[in-house]
Amino acid sequence: MSKQKSSVATQTSPMQDSIKLITKNLLIAHGYHKTTFGVIAKSLNITTTNIHYHFGNKNHLVEVVVSEYVAEATKKHSAIWLDQTTSLQQKVADVVAYNYQLYKKYNQEGKTKHPWSLIGRLRMESDVLSDATRESLASFTRAMHETIGQAVEYAWRQGQLKPDTPREDLIFLLTNLVDSSSVFAQDAGSFTRLEQFFNAFSRVVLSVYTTTTER
Numbered sequence: 001m002s003k004q005k006s007s008v009a010t011q012t013s014p015m016q017d018s019i020k021l022i023t024k025n026l027l028i029a030h031g032y033h034k035t036t037f038g039v040i041a042k043s044l045n046i047t048t049t050n051i052h053y054h055f056g057n058k059n060h061l062v063e064v065v066v067s068e069y070v071a072e073a074t075k076k077h078s079a080i081w082l083d084q085t086t087s088l089q090q091k092v093a094d095v096v097a098y099n100y101q102l103y104k105k106y107n108q109e110g111k112t113k114h115p116w117s118l119i120g121r122l123r124m125e126s127d128v129l130s131d132a133t134r135e136s137l138a139s140f141t142r143a144m145h146e147t148i149g150q151a152v153e154y155a156w157r158q159g160q161l162k163p164d165t166p167r168e169d170l171i172f173l174l175t176n177l178v179d180s181s182s183v184f185a186q187d188a189g190s191f192t193r194l195e196q197f198f199n200a201f202s203r204v205v206l207s208v209y210t211t212t213t214e215r
Contacts, residue, residue, distance in 0.1 A: 016054050018044055023065050028106060028118050032062065032125045059130045066136045069118045074143045077178065081151040088155050089202045089210070092174075096198045099181050103191045113186055120182030145175045165209040177201060 022043045026035040037048040037058060055061040080086075080094045106116040115121045119140055126134055149171045155161050161170075177198065185194040 013054075015046075015050070019051055019054060019061070020065050020068065023061055024069060024118055027062070027065065028115050028121050031121060032128055035062075059133070063130055063132045063136070066118065066122065066133050070136045070140045073119065074140060074147075077144060078147050081147045084154060087160060087210070088151065089206055091151060092198055092202050092206070095178060095181075096195050099185075099194070100191060102182075103185065107191070111190065113190060115182070115186060117182030120180075120186070123183075141175070141179050144178050145171065148174045148178065160211060162209050162211060170205070170209065173201070173205065 019040060023035060023040055026039060026043070030039075037051050040051055041048045051061070055064065076098055077095070080091055080098065083091070083094075086094065103116045106114045119137055122129060122133070123137055126137070129137075152161070152167050152171050152174070156165060156167055161167070181194060184197065185191050
């Protein structure tokens, strides 16, 4: 009986999906405070009661949206970093390409600096978020450290990195580079600067420790 209830509880309706999608977009564009039930309801031409029915209060809705967003971002990054057919330089390039896809969703002309990452956007308002939402955001950093750590260790074991490579330092730098990508692009004013930063890291840092056969 309990299994049946659990199964039903995990099902989502088209309306719930629509509410989550518009909430994600509004949170990225306008932040936590300006993403109200009233704004969400107006965007979907529904009532705020409808939103309350599906998600209860605003904190719970944000928790669900952030949790799902972080899970998807972690999955995408893991696919890049754990791909054993690509070099670390290629992984960095693939991360840039993935971030650019996200950036283009909210900066279609390619020259604006609108926020494009839910993780980066909400970290600027962490003081007003629930404990569950803050934990979801923090879990992304931990997941990136673990995943990038696996990628670096694999490259080292395969001889793609020199024996004396300071692997912990490399993992630390790559994790922070990935973790702060959206904020860096926002501060720099364009995605081009972020791309240049990633490329410079590959040329200046990675190339020093990459073996000749991998360059």
